Amino acid sequence: MRLCSFLGVLFVWGYFCSHEAKLIGRNQNIVNDRPVIGILTQIVSDAAMKQYGSTYIPASYVKYIESAGSRVMPIKLTLTTAQYENIFSRINGLLLIGGASDLETSDFARVSKIFYQLALKANEAGDYFPVWGTCLGMQLLTVLVSGHNLLTRATAVNVALPLNLTQAAFSSRMFDGFPKELMKALQREPLTGHFHHYGLAVKAFKQNKDLMDFFSLVSTNFGENGVNFISTIEGKQFPFYGVQWHPEVNRFQWDHTLSFPHSPHAVQLSSLLAQFFVNEGRRSLHKFDDPKEEALKLIYSYTPVFAGNFSGYEQIYFF
Numbered sequence: 480m481r482l483c484s485f486l487g488v489l490f491v492w493g494y495f496c497s498h499e500a501k502l503i504g505r506n507q508n509i510v511n512d513r514p515v516i517g518i519l520t521q522i523v524s525d526a527a528m529k530q531y532g533s534t535y536i537p538a539s540y541v542k543y544i545e546s547a548g549s550r551v552m553p554i555k556l557t558l559t560t561a562q563y564e565n566i567f568s569r570i571n572g573l574l575l576i577g578g579a580s581d582l583e584t585s586d587f588a589r590v591s592k593i594f595y596q597l598a599l600k601a602n603e604a605g606d607y608f609p610v611w612g613t614c615l616g617m618q619l620l621t622v623l624v625s626g627h628n629l630l631t632r633a634t635a636v637n638v639a640l641p642l643n644l645t646q647a648a649f650s651s652r653m654f655d656g657f658p659k660e661l662m663k664a665l666q667r668e669p670l671t672g673h674f675h676h677y678g679l680a681v682k683a684f685k686q687n688k689d690l691m692d693f694f695s696l697v698s699t700n701f702g703e704n705g706v707n708f709i710s711t712i713e714g715k716q717f718p719f720y721g722v723q724w725h726p727e728v729n730r731f732q733w734d735h736t737l738s739f740p741h742s743p744h745a746v747q748l749s750s751l752l753a754q755f756f757v758n759e760g761r762r763s764l765h766k767f768d769d770p771k772e773e774a775l776k777l778i779y780s781y782t783p784v785f786a787g788n789f790s791g792y793e794q795i796y797f798f
Contacts, residue, residue, distance in 0.1 A: 514549045514760040515767075515777070517570040519594070520556055520798050521578035521615075522587055527789040532797030538783045539731035539792060540576050540613075546730070546750070547757035551778040555798055556586040560593055567597045569767045569776075572609040572760035575616030577674070577725065582615070582622045582630070591616075595623045602717040609718035609759035614675055617712065617721030621679050624693045633678030633702035639669035639738040639745075640724070642698040642710055651697050651713050653720060653755055661751075664744040671710070671724035671748075672739050673700070678708030678723055694719075718759050726752045734791045 518541065520534035528535065534556055541551045552570055554563075573594050580587040594610070601608045612620040622628050642665050648654055654662065664670060681699050684690050697711035700723070710723040728739040729749035767773035774780075783794035 509764060511571060511761045511764055511766070513766075514571040514757060514763070515552050515569070515773070516544045516549045516572045516574055516757065516760050517552045517554045517566060517594075518544070518574045518576060518778075519554045519587065519590060521576055522556070522580045522585060523797075524579045525790065528786075528795070528797075531784055531795070534798045536576065536778075536796045536798075537727075537732075537792045538794035538796060539727045540574065541778055541783075541796065542731045543727035543749070543753050544574065544757065547753035549757040549760055552776050553778055553781065553796065553798060554590070556590050558590075563590065563593050564597065567594060567601075567608075567765070569765055569773075571763035571765050572611070572756065573598065574756075575610070575612040575619055577614030577616060580615065582619050582628050588619060588622070591619055592623055595620075598719070599717070606765075607718065607759075607762045608765070609720070609756065609763070611756050612719075612721040613725060613727070614723060617723055618677065618679065620712075620719060620721045621684075621690060621694075621709075625687050625689045627687075629679055629683045629687060629690075630677040631680050631683065631706060631708075632676065632704060633680065633706040633708035634676050634704050635673035635678070635700065635702050635708075635723075636676060637674060637738050638703075639672050639740045640700050640710075641666050641668055642671060643700060644698050645696050647695040647713075648697045648711070651695065652718075653697065653711070653713055653752065657751060658747075661744060661747055665748065668742065668744055669738075670729070670740050670742070670745045671722075671726070672728045672737075673710075673724050674737075675723060678702060678706065678710075681707045681709055684709050693717075694721075718762075720756070731793075732791065733793060734787070737791050 598608045694712040700710045712721045726749045729745040732739050783796050786792045786795040
C-alpha cells in the first residue's frame, strides 16, 4: 500500500510539473498586441514655450511610437514614487526623449532613475521591460548606469550623418533583420539627424567598467570638434537601448532649416527602429486592470499645439 501511495504521489507530482512546464512554455510565447509605451515628459526650457505648460512631448515622438502599432501614455514629472510604480505595472516600455534638462538634478533625471531601477529589477526577475533613450535620453542612461556624468563637448548640431558601425552592430538586436542594402546605406548615407552639443566619448566609455559591462557599443561618430563619440548603444543582458541621434525626425519633422533626413532609406530606418522597439514592448505583459482608466491615461486625452511658428516641431503636447 505504501509503495502504491508513493507511486501515486510521484505520478501526480510529475503531472503537475509537466503541466506547469507547458504553461511556462506557452507564456514565453505570449505576445501583447495592445502595448502601451510610456513617454516621460520633458522640462520646458525655451521661453517661447513656457506660456503653454511646464513640461512637453513633441508630437513626433508620439507618432513614431504609434506608427509601429502602440499606444502612448504621457508620464508627468510631478507624481509620487508610488504612482510611478503603479504606472510601471501598466505600461510595456519607456521612451526617454531628447531635450535640455540637467542629467543629475532635474525632475526629468529623478523620475527617469525611478523607472530605470524598476526596469532593472523587473528584467532581473524575468519580467521583460524595454527602455529606449534618444539623444538626452541616451545620455541619461549612461549616467544612470555609470553613476557619473561622463559627457564631454561633442558638437554635432543640425547635421545628418552616416554611422560608423562596430562589429557588434551586425549581431545586435536593434538591427537584426535589417536588409543588407539598408545596413550599407546606414554606413554611407546621412540617415541620422544629430542635434547635440555634448556626447559620451568612446574613450570615456571604454574606461568605465560599468558601462562596458552593461552596454554593447553599436556605433560611433565624430563631432565637429573632432571628438569620437558614442552614437548607438544596446544593453548586453537587458533590453535597454540608446541613440544619440533622432530616428523620429526622419518621418515626422519637416522644418526646412533643420537637417532632417527624408530619403527612402532614412524613412525605412525610422520605420524599422520604431517597429523594433514596439515589438520589444509587445513582450511585456503589463496591463491596465480597468479599460476606463487606460482610456483616460492615454495621449488621446490631450490636444497638441501647433508649434511650427516658434519651434522646430510641427506639433507639441504640453502638460
